[in-house]
Each structure stands twice: as structure tokens, then as C-alpha cells.
Amino acid sequence: MSKLSTEALFSYISLLRFTHPPTSLPLVQKSLSRLRPRPSHFDSVIKNHREKTDPTLPFPSELSLIKSTLSSHTPLHSPSLPEINFPPSPLTFLPPHLLHYTSTSVLSPHLDSVRYSGPSISVLTLLGSASLRLKVARPSEIDLKLTPEFGGLQILNELRTELPETIEIELNAGEGYILSGISRYLMEHEVVGEGERYAVVFRDDLIE
Numbered sequence: 001m002s003k004l005s006t007e008a009l010f011s012y013i014s015l016l017r018f019t020h021p022p023t024s025l026p027l028v029q030k031s032l033s034r035l036r037p038r039p040s041h042f043d044s045v046i047k048n049h050r051e052k053t054d055p056t057l058p059f060p061s062e063l064s065l066i067k068s069t070l071s072s073h074t075p076l077h078s079p080s081l082p083e084i085n086f087p088p089s090p091l092t093f094l095p096p097h098l099l100h101y102t103s104t105s106v107l108s109p110h111l112d113s114v115r116y117s118g119p120s121i122s123v124l125t126l127l128g129s130a131s132l133r134l135k136v137a138r139p140s141e142i143d144l145k146l147t148p149e150f151g152g153l154q155i156l157n158e159l160r161t162e163l164p165e166t167i168e169i170e171l172n173a174g175e176g177y178i179l180s181g182i183s184r185y186l187m188e189h190e191v192v193g194e195g196e197r198y199a200v201v202f203r204d205d206l207i208e
């Protein structure tokens, strides 16, 4: 794995990227404008930020770009890794989740719950910049009963030996990333940034 190019590495963990102009920033700022910063999310993963799920904002061109990015992805597997479930097409998206971070906000390493959303998590940065850091998750973080079949936790050891300890990408306004496959189910993510940042998160619905 260490000989893989960055692009091949991202493909291997199904970390996809897209660019979309941050034209929805004014709508997102307006939607969040009356909210007070929250000292803590219910699970303490995010702190000192503003957030809101807003079903009234449709984001049609962002969602169609995310769908086409996902459907053009061919996962790259090492022969020893079992297949990871990939989103069927078409996906049904949950209402968008709006986020506003400031210099005091913290987003700690976590895995998004597999109880509430499906196989892809897409985030478009609308203002500001930060870094996304991905690491192979600890076994205790993974709910094997609810996670698609990975062939047991042995896959984590395999990933730990095959992947760099941290995979990091820059997040700038107008840039989006998608966590799916390995990066969605088997790696924890954290966002590290200094200044103000607006982002919108598109999660797809659970697959029955």
C-alpha cells in the first residue's frame, strides 16, 4: 500500500472529492443566523458551534453532483479485503445538516453512527478552511451488528498495516469530500481548523 499514489489511496478507502461553488452560503448563514452557539452536541463530538438540520433547503445541484461522484467511483480492493457495501443508486438523502464553526469550536475524532444514516457522508465547505484527518478506527468504536459485513475486526489490523497512520486533506471553500466504504465505516474522522468555517453535511438514509 505504501507505494500507492494519493489518488489510489483515496480510492482504496473510498474517500471521494468534488468541487461545487459555495453559492448556498447566504442561505445557510441566514438559516443559522438566529441560533446560539451550542456548548456541546449530545455526544460531545462537536463543541462550541452552531448546527441545524434544515429540510427547507434543497441543494439540488450539490446532491446530483454527489450522486454522480458516487456512481462513477470504482472501489479498489486489495485481494485480501472483503467487499464493502456501496451505496445503491439512487440514494435517498436525509435533510441537510448545516454547521458553523468558529475559532473555539472543536470536532473530535469520531465515526458517524450507523444507526442514523447510511453508506455515504458528504460535506461541502462553504466558507473558511480546515483539515480533515482520517485514522483507522478502534475496534470498540465499530458496531459490528449494524455495520455491513466486513469479515470481522481482522480487517482493522490489515488496514492498520497497509494505510498511513493519518490521512489528511485540506478543506477549502467550494471543496467537498465524501466518506464511503472503508472511510465511512472503518475510519474515524476529525476536523482541525483555526478560524470560522461553514459547511453542509449530506447524509444518505439507512438502507433497509
Ligand SMILES: O=C(O)CCC(=O)C(=O)O
Pocket (backbone or CB within 6 Å): 099, 107, 112, 123, 189, 191, 199, 201
Ligand atoms: O465539518 C466537517 O467537515 C465534518 C462534520 C462531521 O464530521 C459530522 O457532522 O459528523
Ligand SMILES: [Fe+2]
Pocket (backbone or CB within 6 Å): 110, 111, 112, 189
Ligand atoms: Fe462526522
